[in-house]
Amino acid sequence: MTTDAVSRSSVGHNDEMIPRYSLAERVNHWIGALAYMYLLITGLAFWSPYLYWLAAVVGGGPVARSWHPWVGLIFATSVFWTFKEWRRDMQMDESDRAWAKAIPYYIENEDDKLPPVGRFNYGQKLFFWGIFYGVILLLLSGIALWYTEALPWSLRFVRYAAILIHASVALITIGLFLIHVYMSAILEEGSLTSMIHGKVTSAWAWTFHRSWYDQVSRGSRRTQ
Numbered sequence: 001m002t003t004d005a006v007s008r009s010s011v012g013h014n015d016e017m018i019p020r021y022s023l024a025e026r027v028n029h030w031i032g033a034l035a036y037m038y039l040l041i042t043g044l045a046f047w048s049p050y051l052y053w054l055a056a057v058v059g060g061g062p063v064a065r066s067w068h069p070w071v072g073l074i075f076a077t078s079v080f081w082t083f084k085e086w087r088r089d090m091q092m093d094e095s096d097r098a099w100a101k102a103i104p105y106y107i108e109n110e111d112d113k114l115p116p117v118g119r120f121n122y123g124q125k126l127f128f129w130g131i132f133y134g135v136i137l138l139l140l141s142g143i144a145l146w147y148t149e150a151l152p153w154s155l156r157f158v159r160y161a162a163i164l165i166h167a168s169v170a171l172i173t174i175g176l177f178l179i180h181v182y183m184s185a186i187l188e189e190g191s192l193t194s195m196i197h198g199k200v201t202s203a204w205a206w207t208f209h210r211s212w213y214d215q216v217s218r219g220s221r222r223t224q
Helices: 003-009 023-047 049-058 061-086 094-101 103-107 122-146 153-187 191-197 202-208 210-223
Strands: 017-019 199-201
Touching: 017 202, 017 210, 023 049, 023 061, 023 153, 023 191, 049 061, 061 122, 094 103, 094 122, 103 122, 122 153, 153 191, 191 199, 199 202, 202 210
Parallel strands: none
Antiparallel strands: 017 199
16 A cells, blocks of 8 residues: 555544554564574475475575474464464454455555454454464474374374375465565555554554554543
């Protein structure tokens, strides 16, 4: 969305900065993001011999094989912490269903025609729950693969199932990751920088998350 479009849809609002993410939320987000990038590079290197050269970027095959499961635990911890902090904000409600029906306006950058939503919109909530449940499957299948040599041959089906689940779910998370980056960097201009300094303008908040903006504004007026 262009700056002009934001200003047209947020008449009466200004560039006053309001808090959106705490320091803890931002630190956790970037820990999770860096961990996922490492897992993405090493996972693709393991997935196909044509991509094995990616392992050289992170120190070579043996190093990548050694660190991949440990970084996976870091990523899982980051996601579970996010769940603890955001699970209420991520619950679906009627406003999300209305927003989902109006999603063509979002795609066409006509955000002023979208119904008001809370702190996170329908797409962000879908991404969150997709990653959350994906991490659970990746963690369980990853543990099975981590200790695959300890499995008796009679349980070899567990090994094959773990490989299938781990690879399939990883590909799904890659798709979600790419959509998330596109939405944050392009569709909601200002979202990416808000995860760096933790604040957004009141015009941005009113345009993209109007219900959340109204809630924050009322809270701010009560404390004055």
